Amino acid sequence: MNSMRKIVDAEIALVSNPDARQALSDSYTQAADAAQSIERFFEDFTARAWGDQARRVFFRNWRSPGTGAASFCALTFRLLEAAEKSAQGWQRELLYRCATRLSEVSHEDVGIGGTDHQRLYDDFATRLAGSDEWKLDRYHIPGLKAFVGFSRYYRQNGDDLGRAMIISLPEELYNHGEFSFAAAKFSRWHRDVLQRPEQSWKEDLKFIHDHLGDTERGHFASLVRGFEDYCSAVAFQPDWSLLREANVGLLEDMAEYYRVLFKRLVEADARDRSVARERAIA
Secondary structure (H helix, E strand, C coil), X not given: CCCHHHHHHHHHCCCCCHHHHHHHHHHHHHCHHHHHHHHHHHHHHCCCCCCHHHHHHHHHHCCCHHHHHHXXXXXXXXXXXXXXXXXXXXXXXXXXXXXXXXXXXXXXXXXXXCCCHHHHHHHHHHHHHCCHHHHCHHHCCCCCCHHHHHHHHHHHHCCCHHHHHHCCHHHHHHHHHHHHHHHHHHHHHHHHHCCCCHHHHHHHXXXXXXXXXXXXXXXXXXXXXXXXXXXXXXXXCCCHHHHHHHHHHHHHHHHHHHHHHHHHHHHHHHHHHHHHHHHHHC
């Protein structure tokens, strides 16, 4: 599939609720320009080798799997607490199942059955950045990913658990779309641009590969099923316009994030070239 829209459409089609399907589909139509801007970032980023400074900026800011997993774990704990407080057995059962399904979002992230994804990301970044200097705070760009930051905060602290779940749906769908779209770009970058040894491809890009196939797709499906359980347990009536608005907000925020990030990468790369010229002259 050659676009994020085609990738996510296949997942949206599996959602049983027609109103939820429509809200998700409408949001990707409404934010089509944002989705295309995100795609262009990965095409443009993987077309260049970049200098050391630029690579450090990218890896310091691109992903933080441990932070995201922690917020989903927090929401799972809150659902378990709600189940414990429920007086009705049938309701308690549904909330426990909801929490179980939600916990599946973080299984791979926290390392159940394998290596936790934060360690995988650290290894991925260090391999392709050449050192672990990318972890330094001076490469961090503050104020990015406002929507994702709000979603994580609300999963941990928001008053309305139903709202916390509904605004989380777009993030898991987006993750599946982004990883599936970007994977081939990173493979091309590794092979044709960075020209790293072919035998290192599997280890270098393990973080990317571990998010393909059923991993992120399964996270989205589990979250959808868990949300349906929650709605049944507490007679929650979803506001599907909120789902549409949340998805549009996420896509537009991510497009802006990548616009700012690319600008910073170009600036860092220019500094790298300037330093290289000065050293050559000296």
